[in-house]
Structure formats: structure tokens, C-alpha cells
Amino acid sequence: MIRVAVAGAAGRMGRLIVKNVVEDEELQLAQAFDIREIGRDAGELAGAGKTDVRITDAAEMESKLEADILVDFTTANAAVENIRIAANKGVKLVVGTTGFNEEQKRKIEEYCKAVPAVISPNFSVGVNVFWKLLEKASELLSNYDVEIMEMHHRFKKDAPSGTAVKAAELIKSVIGEREIVTGRSGECLRKDEIGVFAIRGGDVVGEHTVFFIGMGERVEITHRAWSRQAFAKGAIRAVKWIANVSKPGIYGMADVLGL
Secondary structure, rough: OEEEEEEOOOOOOHHHHOOOOOOOOOEEEEEEEOOOOOOEEEHHOOOOOOOOOOOHHHHHHHHHHOEEEEEEEEOOHHHHHHHHHHHHHOOOOOOOOOOOOOHHHHHHHHHOOOOOEEEEEOOOOHHHHHHHHHHHHHOOOOEEEEEEEEEEEEOOOOOOHHHHHHHHHHHHHHOOOOOEEEEOOOOOOOOEEEEEEEEEEOOEEEHHHHHHHHEEEEEEEEEEEOHHHHHHHHHHHHHHHHHOOOEEEEEEEEHHHHO
């Protein structure tokens, strides 16, 4: 059995991860951490039934973390600290948190020299295929204008989304140096750039469209997620994969899926 700890266990994704862990015969919910719902049974909170695993205050993670793998869907600031703690304890990582700045990314890279970690802005299998399609389209449409539109629920904190940022960076790596522009206003004649735009509203789980626009035609590649279960299933797949990895470092869902 793979012993799994969940950080952010009281959040939307955290509860779903807990439920998927509890329902998987290969996994054991070992611990749950959050700054809310402390003392609650993590399984009951997630709708998976009683587990006798109580939510522990995240402030106590440094002294109490004991698991094979820590799954983190929290916030950027919290995740950096959680990654540090897990790495120091030799606990492998699956991280779906987004919104890291460059300094935080450098810290994470340093911490993950000690343990294997799957870190991805999106654990959906479909999104990872979407990225692969963008890579091929970018090769064939390298002289087209590129625009990216992403849409999420009204409670999402970071913009643009990590998925959209990765899409822009991937396209840029294929077609060559272009500036990535997030939003436009006023006089802004289009330059050699990739535009990225964020829409927030309602309960939209996640939608991303990349437009390759030429003279007289355009190609659109879209991924839509209507349930967070798509992300949770991918994260569980990453947990099982990283459990068998011994070499420290940062891996992505492309590694998990063999892409």
C-alpha cells in the first residue's frame, strides 16, 4: 500500500483527492493537512465515509508528516513550504498548485534535488494531450499569429492559469522568440507576440483555447474540463507512477503518460 498524505485536504481539489485515495485499493490515506476544518475526519468531509484520519493543522506538518507521498493542491506560498518539508523528510511529491513566481520555482527546483516529484499545472490526461497537439501545430503553423484564451470559475486566484502559461511557453519554444502578452488595452498594434487572456466567472472548471490565426483562416485547439475528477484521476495516476521512481528531480505528466 502506498501511504498518501494530502495537503489542502479541506479544499475543493483536496477533498476530491482524499475521496479518490480512499476509494483506491492500492492507496492508503495516511494523513490530511489544512488550515481549516482541523480535527474533522478527512474521509467524511470528502464524502468518502469515516477514515479515522483527522485533518491536522498545516502548521504542524514539519513535525508530523509521515507518508510515502505528499499530494499538494494548496496555494503557491503554502506549497513551497510544504515541498521543503517533504523533501527534508524524504517524502515524494505530487504537486498541482499553480501561480509560482520565478523565485519560488528556483526554490522548488533546489528542494526537489532530494526527492522525486511530479509537478504539473494540470493533471488532466486530456490537457497533456492538448499540449502535445499544440507542439505539433506550432511546428506546422509557425508563421501564424497565436492567441490563447482561458476561462475558469470566479474563485480562481491566479491569472492567467498555469495551463495557459505552459501552453504559451511551449508554443514559444517551438516557433522561436516571441513576447508573451497578458491582456491588452489602449493603442496596441499587434507585434510578434503571443496573447494570453483570462476570463473568470461562475463555476467554470476549466477551458483553454489556442488560436492559430493566418490570412484567410484560423485553427482552434480547445480543451474543456467539466469536472475536477479529470484532474484528480490524473493526480492519482501520478501518485502511483512516482511511487516507483527513485531518481530525485522534477517530472511532469508527460513522463507519467509516456508522452
